[in-house]
Amino acid sequence: xxxxxxxxxxxxxxxxxxxxxxxxxxxxxxxxxxxxxxxxxxxxxxxxxxxxxxxxxxxxxxxxxxxxxxxxxxxxxxxxxxxxxxxxxxxxxxxxxxxxxxxxxxxxxxxxxxxxxxxxxxxxxxxxxxxxxxxxxxxxxxxxxxxxxxxxxxxxxxxxxxxxxxxxxxxxxxxxxxxxxxxxxxxxxxxxxxxxxxxxxxxxxxxxxxxxxxxxxxxxxxxxxxxxxxxxxxxxxxxxxxxxxxxxxxxxxxxxxxxxxxxxxxxxxxxxxxxxxxxxxxxxxxxxxxxxxxxxxxxxxxxxxxxxxxxxxxxxxxxxxxxxxxxxxxxxxxxxxxxxxxxxxxxxxxxxxxxxxxxxxxxxxxxxxxxxxxxxxxxxxxxxxxxxxxxxxxxxxxxxxxxxxxxxxxxxxxxxxxxxxxxxxxxxxxxxxxxxxxxxxxxxxxxxxxxxxxxxxxxxxxxxxxxxxxxxxxxxxxxxxxxxxxxxxxxxxxxxxxxxxxxxxxxxxxxxxxxxxxxxxxxxxxxxxxxxxxxxxxxxxxxxxxxxxxxxxxxxxxxxxxxx
Ligand SMILES: [Zn+2]
Numbered sequence: 001x002x003x004x005x006x007x008x009x010x011x012x013x014x015x016x017x018x019x020x021x022x023x024x025x026x027x028x029x030x031x032x033x034x035x036x037x038x039x040x041x042x043x044x045x046x047x048x049x050x051x052x053x054x055x056x057x058x059x060x061x062x063x064x065x066x067x068x069x070x071x072x073x074x075x076x077x078x079x080x081x082x083x084x085x086x087x088x089x090x091x092x093x094x095x096x097x098x099x100x101x102x103x104x105x106x107x108x109x110x111x112x113x114x115x116x117x118x119x120x121x122x123x124x125x126x127x128x129x130x131x132x133x134x135x136x137x138x139x140x141x142x143x144x145x146x147x148x149x150x151x152x153x154x155x156x157x158x159x160x161x162x163x164x165x166x167x168x169x170x171x172x173x174x175x176x177x178x179x180x181x182x183x184x185x186x187x188x189x190x191x192x193x194x195x196x197x198x199x200x201x202x203x204x205x206x207x208x209x210x211x212x213x214x215x216x217x218x219x220x221x222x223x224x225x226x227x228x229x230x231x232x233x234x235x236x237x238x239x240x241x242x243x244x245x246x247x248x249x250x251x252x253x254x255x256x257x258x259x260x261x262x263x264x265x266x267x268x269x270x271x272x273x274x275x276x277x278x279x280x281x282x283x284x285x286x287x288x289x290x291x292x293x294x295x296x297x298x299x300x301x302x303x304x305x306x307x308x309x310x311x312x313x314x315x316x317x318x319x320x321x322x323x324x325x326x327x328x329x330x331x332x333x334x335x336x337x338x339x340x341x342x343x344x345x346x347x348x349x350x351x352x353x354x355x356x357x358x359x360x361x362x363x364x365x366x367x368x369x370x371x372x373x374x375x376x377x378x379x380x381x382x383x384x385x386x387x388x389x390x391x392x393x394x395x396x397x398x399x400x401x402x403x404x405x406x407x408x409x410x411x412x413x414x415x416x417x418x419x420x421x422x423x424x425x426x427x428x429x430x431x432x433x434x435x436x437x438x439x440x441x442x443x444x445x446x447x448x449x450x451x452x453x454x455x456x457x458x459x460x461x462x463x464x465x466x467x468x469x470x471x472x473x474x475x476x477x478x479x480x481x482x483x484x485x486x487x488x489x490x491x492x493x494x495x496x497x498x499x500x501x502x503x504x505x506x507x508x509x510x511x512x513x514x515x516x517x518x519x520x521x522x523x524x525x526x527x528x529x530x531x532x533x534x535x536x537x538x539x540x541x542x543x544x545x546x547x548x549x550x551x552x553x554x555x556x557x558x559x560x561x562x563x564x
Contacts, residue, residue, distance in 0.1 A: 023036075024036050024145075025124065025125040025143055025145065026124070026512065026513035026515075026516040026517070027121050027124045027125065027513065028124070028182065028492050028495060028496065028510065028513050028514070028517050029182065029183060029495045029496045029498070029499035029500050030496060030499075030500055030504055030505075030506075030509065030510070030513070031121060031147045031148075031149040032148060032149045032150055032500070032501065032504060033146075033147065033148040033149070034145060034146070034147050034149075035145065035146040035147075036143060036144070036145055037101075037144040037145065037146065038144060039101070039102045039143075039144045040100075040102065040141040040142060040143050040144060041081075041100050041101065041102055041103070041104060041105055041141060041142045041144065042140065042141045043069060043073065043083075043105075043126070043140050043141060043142055044069075044073035044074075044075040044140045045073070045075040045076065045077065045078040045080055046069075046077060046078070046080060046081065046082030046083055046104065046105075047077055047078055047079050047080060047081070047082030047083070048062065048066050048077055048082055048083050048085075049082065049083065049084040049085070050062065050084075050085050051084065051085060051086035051087055052087065053087045054085055054086070054087050054115065055087075055111065055112045055115070057112045057247075057248070058085070058109075058112045058115035058116065060248070061112070061115060061116050061119060061248070062085055062115065062119070065119045065122075065123075066083075068130065068133070069130070071133055071134070071135065072129050072130055072132060072133075072134070072135060072136050072138075072140075073135070073140045074135035081103045081104040082104050082105075083104065083105050083106075083107070084104065084105070084106045084107065085107045085109075085115060086106065086107070086108045087108070087109070087110065088108035088109065088110060089110050090110070091108060091109055091110040091114060091150075092110065092150050093110070093111060093113070093114075093150075093154070094111065094113040094114055094117060094150060094151050094154075094183075094185070094250075095109065095110065095114050095148075095149060095150035095151075096108065096109040096114040096115065096117055096118035096121075096147075096149055096150075097109070097118075097147065097148050097149075098118050098121060098122065098145065098146075098147040098149070099145075099146050099147075100142045100143065100144050100145050100146075101144055102144065105122065105142060107119075107122075112250060113185065113250040116180070116249070116250045117149070117183050117250070118149075120180065120181055120183060121147060121149065122142065123181075124181075124516070124520070125142050125143060125145070126140070126142065127139060127140065128516075128519045128520055128522075128523045129523070131520055131523040131524055132523060151183065151498065151499045152498065152499060152500060152501050153453075153465060153466070153467040153468055153498050153499075154466060154467055155185070155186050155415055155466040155467025155468070155469070156183065156184045156185050156186060156467055156468065156469075156495070156498035156499065157184065157185075157186035157187070157188050157254075157415065157417075157467060157468070157469030157470070157498075158175070158179055158184055158186070158187055158188065158469065158470050158471075158472065158491065158494070159188040159189075159190055159417070159469060159470070159471035159472060159473075160172065160175060160187060160188070160189055160190065160472060161190040161193075161471075161472060161473045161474040162189065162190065162191060162198050162234075162474070163190055163191065163192065163193030163195055163196045163197075163198055163474070164193060164195050164196070164286065164473065164474040164475045164477075165474040165475075165477055165478055165479075165483075166196065166198065166230075166231060166232035166233075167474075167480060167483060168232075168480075169234065169238050169241070169242060171480045171483070172189075172242055173242065173245055174480075174524075174526075175187075175483075175487070176242075176245060176246050176249055176251055177249070177524065178487075178488075178491065178524070178526065179249070179251055179491075180249035180250060180251060181520065182491065182492060182495035182499075183250075183495065183498075183499055184251070184491075184494075184495055184498065185250055185251050185252060186251065186252055186253075186254055186467070186469070187246060187251055187252075187253045187254070188254050188256060188321060188469060188471075189253050189254065189255050189256065190256045190258070190473075191234075191255055191256060191257065192256070192257050192258050192262070192263070192265065192266065192323075193258065193262055193265060193283075194262050194263070194264035194265060194282070194283035194289050195214055195217075195264075195265065195282065195283045195284070195286070196211070196212055196213070196214060196231050196232075196233075196265055196282060197211035197212050197233065197265040197266060197269065198212060198232070198233045198234055199233065199234060199236075199239065199255070199257075199310075199311065199314075200233055200234065200235045200236050200239075201306075201307050201310050202236070202310060203306050203307075203310065204269070204270065204303070204306070204307065206269040206270060207265070207266060207269045207270075207307075208233040209269070210268055210269040210282070211265035211266055211268055211269040211282060212231045212232060212233040212265070213229055213230065213231030213232075213282060214229070214230055214231060214265075214281075214282040214283065214284050215227070215229055215281070215282070215284060216228060216229075216230070216284040217230055217284055218284060218285045218286055220437055220476075220561070220563050223285075225284045225285070231282075236310070236314055239314045239315075240314055243314065243315060243316070252317045252318075253315055253317060254315070254317045254319050254320065254321050254379070255311055255314075255315045255317070255320060255321065256320075256321035256322070256323055257304075257307060257308065257311060257320070257321075257322060257323065258321075258322070258323025258324075258325070259293060259304060259322055259323055259324070259363070259367065260292050260293040260295055260300075260324075260327055260360065260363050261288070261289070261292045261293075261323070261324075261325065261326050261327030261328065262289070262292075262323060262325070262326065262327075263291075263292055263293050264280055264281075264282065264283045264289050264291055265282045265283070266293070266303075267280040267291055267293070268280040268281050268282045270303070272297075272299065273293055273294060273297070273299070273300050273303055274291055274292075274293070274294055274331070275291075275292075275294040275296070275331040275332065275334070275335035275337070275338060276291070276331065276335075286475045288326040288328060289328075290328050290330045290331060291331060292327050292328065292331060292332075294331070294332075294335060294337060294338060295332070295338060295341065295359060295360075295362075295363050296332075296335055296336070296337025296338035296339070296340055296341040297337055301366065304367060304370075305370055308320065308367070308370065308371065309374075312371075312374055312376060317376075318376065318377055319376065319377050319378070319379050319394065320371055320376050320377075320378060320379075321378070321379045321380065321396070322364070322367055322368075322371075322378050322379070322380050323380060323381060324360070324364055324380035324381050324383050324384040325380075325381035325382075325383045325398070326381075326383070327360055327383070329354060329356035329357065329359075329360075332356045332359060333356060338356075338359065341359065341362075342355050342356070342358075342359055345358075345359075345362060347359060347362070350387075351387075353386055353387045357386055357387040358387050358388065360383075360384075360386075360387070361384075361386075361387045361388045361389065364378075364380065364384050364389065364390070364393070365388075365390045368390055368392070368393060369390075372392065377392060377393075377394065378392075378393050378394065379393070379394040379395075379396055379415065380393060380394075380395065380396065381395075381396050381398055382395050382396065382397050382398055382399055382403025382404065382406075382407065385403060385406060385407055385410070385412070389410075389412065393412060394412065394413045394414065394415060394466060395407035395412050395413070395414045395415075396414070396415045396417055396469070397414055397415070397416050397417065397418055398417050398418065398419055398423075398471070399418075399419065400418050400419065400420055401416065401418045401420075401455070401456055404416050404418070404457075404465075405456050405457055405458075405461075407464075408457055408458060408460075408461050408464040408465070409458055411464070412464065413464050413465075413466045414464055414465055414466060415465075415466050415467050415468065415469050416453045416465060416467075416468050416469070417468065417469040417470065417471050418451070419441075419471075420443070421443070421447060421448055421450075421451035422448065422451065422468070422469065422470045422471060422494060423439075423441070423443065423471055423473070424443065424448070424470050424471065424472050424486055424487060424490045424491070424494070425438065425439050425471070425472055425473040425474070425475070425476070425477070425486055426438065426439055426441040426442060426443040427439075427440070427441065427442050427443065427556070428442075428443060428444055428445060428486070428490060428529050428531060429444065429529070429531045429536055429545065429551075430442060430546075430551055430554045430556040430559060431531075431536055431545065431546060431551075431554075431559065432556065432559040432560065432561055432562065433559050433560050433561070433562050434536055434537065434543060434562060435536055435537070435562060436476075436482065436485070436537070436538055436541075436562070437476050437561060437562060437563045438476050438486070439473070439475065439476065440561070442556040443490070444531075445489055445490050445493050445531075445532065446493075446507055446511075448470075448490045448493040448494060448497075449493040449496065449497070449505070449507050449510060450507065451468075451497050452497075452502055453465050453468050453497065454502070467498060468494070468497050468498045469494075470490065470491060470494035472486055472487055480527075481527045481538055481539065482538070484526050484527040484528060485527050485528060485529050485538055486529075487528075488521055488526060488527070488528030488529065489514055489517070489518065489521075489528055489529065489532070492510075492514060492517055493510065496510060511532070514532065518533070527539055530542070531545055
């Protein structure tokens with residue numbers, strides 16, 4: 001990698017002298033190795049050659065790219081020099097090699113994702129009109145390059161919270177499109193919450209009849225709600241359609257059924273699953289709720305196993321996320337059935353954790369065994385590490401990095417999604433008085449970008465880091481515009497943490513490439529925060545950002561919220 005970057009540096013010097021050499025292409029995430037050569041390859045009317053044994057899913061993606069190219073260039077593929085797609089089983093998972101010369105472009109890969117990602121890199125090197133579906137006049141050529149590319153981490157995720165606010169299938173697919181451009185391959189879909197249950201479960205219809213709707217939504221941070229009925233859910237047919245759509249883009253959807261806390265919507269639907277028996281109502285306020293599943297009752301486990309059976313039937317993912325976060329123990333301490341279970345299991349306060357913490361460990365282990373018996377693995381938030389955690393679980397570190405570091409020290413695999421770098425529901429500018437209302441912390445694009453997942457880990461840490469994930473919670477994101485505004489451009493920054501080796505990251509280079517990437521956002525109709533380009537606010541409400549001098553002296557924590 002170092003050698004080829006020296007070559008680029010040498011190329012840049014040569015370019016300054018002869019002014020003939022092209023700039024390196026602006027690809028996000030930046031490929032592992034890239035060398036720019038003289039010349040270009042004219043793609044209009046290029047032929048397509050497919051080698052033997054290229055995977056069938058890849059043929060579909062290659063065919064879609066060929067159709068796309070024919071449409072935008074207005075030229076049918078012909079028999080002149082062109083694209084070749086060849087299987088190369090010596091390349092690693094998701095890796096690809098791309099060689100472009102004036103005579104054509106050769107792609108080699110060992111699997112579907114490798115071929116698909118080569119196409120993504122090619123598209124980023126073409127005029128942005130390639131992202132449209134109409135004939136366009138543009139310089140339809142690719143620069144001559146040699147690229148060898150592969151990801152740093154196998155798990156490159158984004159969390160989409162469709163519970164606090166509900167986003168339609170079309171928006172989920174739009175986000176999947178954007179993920180695929182960024183070579184991200186895991187959508188962690190947060191589908192159950194106190195404020196709304198979003199998956200149709202045939203055996204428990206009240207989960208969506210009752211649990212998918214709330215009678216109001218908290219206004220900003222106030223006690224009052226708007227009194228408006230709000231909700232929605234996805235049918236199993238819709239979910240299967242989204243799973244297939246994601247798979248065509250190299251993305252696995254990992255559903256989250258958050259348990260045993262964050263279950264108020266389920267309790268409102270089936271009050272007998274709670275310790276007090278209710279009545280409960282679907283939550284209208286954000287925050288952690290004292291009412292959780294009663295795990296002293298066997299019927300609670302029957303319920304969870306039935307739900308997870310339908311979930312596994314919809315989602316073929318190796319991993320199922322079982323949440324496990326923010327589960328207060330106050331009801332369990334008072335509940336005779338939960339206490340009887342504690343007694344029967346012989347649980348005791350130990351090592352600074354209460355016997356109720358160990359009761360949650362029992363729930364986690366029991367659900368883990370159920371899922372393992374069905375060929376699946378669990379991921380849970382870092383709270384599952386408190387007390388005892390059974391072997392084979394993967395920990396998602398969200399409360400900073402320390403949960404992840406601790407998990408690695410104990411030999412567990414981790415997905416790093418520390419809030420201080422990757423909770424992109426936080427403000428991305430200091431201008432809290434002018435930005436739409438959000439969660440009250442500050443996380444600008446460059447802070448996200450500079451996160452190094454192996455920092456603070458033990459020596460073998462990297463082996464246990466399955467991957468990295470950006471999380472977009474939706475408490476204050478009412479519309480798709482709100483959602484995208486928070487997502488972009490920080491999702492582009494997250495993709496380089498996930499894909500690029502630490503020594504291949506460079507904020508200045510990334511910042512320059514973003515100027516190209518936002519043209520792709522524009523072409524695809526995405527809303528994004530334009531603070532780096534001098535503006536803030538949602539479309540229709542954009543205003544100039546403060547000057548850099550003003551921003552430098554502004555203390556984020558002293559800036560009042562816009563809406564209060
Ligand atoms: Zn109970």
